[in-house]
Amino acid sequence: xxxxxxxxxxxxxxxxxxxxxxxxxxxxxxxxxxxxxxxxxxxxxxxxxxxxxxxxxxxxxxxxxxxxxxxxxxxxxxxxxxxxxxxxxxxxxxxxxxxxxxxxxxxxxxxxxxxxxxxxxxxxxxxxxxxxxxxxxxxxxxxxxxxxxxxxxxxxxxxxxxxxxxxxxxxxxxxxxxxxxxxxxxxxxxxxxxxxxxxxxxxxxxxxxxxxxxxxxxxxxxxxxxxxxxxxxxxxxxxxxxxxxxxxxxxxxxxxxxxxxxxxxxxxxxxxxxxxxxxxxxxxxxxxxxxxxxxxxxxxxxxxxxxxx
Numbered sequence: 001x002x003x004x005x006x007x008x009x010x011x012x013x014x015x016x017x018x019x020x021x022x023x024x025x026x027x028x029x030x031x032x033x034x035x036x037x038x039x040x041x042x043x044x045x046x047x048x049x050x051x052x053x054x055x056x057x058x059x060x061x062x063x064x065x066x067x068x069x070x071x072x073x074x075x076x077x078x079x080x081x082x083x084x085x086x087x088x089x090x091x092x093x094x095x096x097x098x099x100x101x102x103x104x105x106x107x108x109x110x111x112x113x114x115x116x117x118x119x120x121x122x123x124x125x126x127x128x129x130x131x132x133x134x135x136x137x138x139x140x141x142x143x144x145x146x147x148x149x150x151x152x153x154x155x156x157x158x159x160x161x162x163x164x165x166x167x168x169x170x171x172x173x174x175x176x177x178x179x180x181x182x183x184x185x186x187x188x189x190x191x192x193x194x195x196x197x198x199x200x201x202x203x204x205x206x207x208x209x210x211x212x213x214x215x216x217x218x219x220x221x222x223x224x225x226x227x228x229x230x231x232x233x234x235x236x237x238x239x240x241x242x243x244x245x246x247x248x249x250x251x252x253x254x255x256x257x258x259x260x261x262x263x264x265x266x267x268x269x270x271x272x273x274x275x276x277x278x279x280x281x282x283x284x285x286x287x288x289x290x291x292x293x294x295x296x297x298x299x300x301x302x303x304x305x306x307x308x309x
């Protein structure tokens with residue numbers, strides 16, 4: 001998430017009442033999670049295990065819970081609770097805004113786009129030309145939808161990320177300030193849920209088609225011309241490259257990459273990144289040709305055991 005204008009390190013420190021190390025005028029352009037940070041961003045870290053990763057990332061401002069040597073070209077924000085202070089910044093730069101009617105006056109809807117009854121369109125939503133938005137679709141704030149997009153009834157774009165920190169008192173939610181971005185010529189089935197990014201974008205590429213009842217987690221990126229069948233569950237921060245086919249009830253864990261041209265067979269459990277142009281099946285999933293050999297070997301076990309008696 002980039003800020004509307006560049007802020008100084010001192011200004012950001014004042015917002016969250018934090019100590020800072022670096023030039024007071026050090027430029028701060030935005031804030032992001034570790035996997036999507038760029039130069040000028042704030043990233044937060046609150047565990048020593050991840051200090052080096054954050055300090056050596058592309059981020060130039062590190063929101064951290066311990067004073068450490070500051071790398072060249074970077075600045076630090078020292079906080080007792082970086083998680084909470086990251087939330088404060090999200091609330092400050094991307095606050096929740098109410099909408100007085102079903103379609104916000106700040107939204108923009110393109111030429112020849114049809115919006116059916118009972119659709120909700122939030123603040124600062126941009127919808128392109130020649131789209132069809134069916135009834136009871138909810139599009140939360142700041143979503144971007146391209147041209148020639150079809151969204152079927154009951155789908156929700158832009159719900160919060162499912163991201164919590166365990167505290168002694170319960171679960172503490174990491175607030176979501178990101179967006180959902182849908183490219184041109186995408187079709188999204190009925191009752192799908194596509195969560196916005198925590199600070200970046202959840203993205204669906206050009207020409208991709210989603211069936212009904214699909215969950216897409218926060219900050220996930222889906223490439224071009226993918227086919228995803230019903231009841232697929234995709235966790236946050238997944239990357240699905242171009243021309244991937246995903247059959248029904250596949251589940252994917254967070255942080256993996258499904259390489260281009262892959263096929264994930266029904267009910268596969270994808271627990272690690274895949275190879276290009278490869279078919280996977282089973283749970284946990286493995287290459288289909290190997291899994292089929294495994295199934296064949298298992299079927300022979302009763303006969304083998306009988307011979308050993």
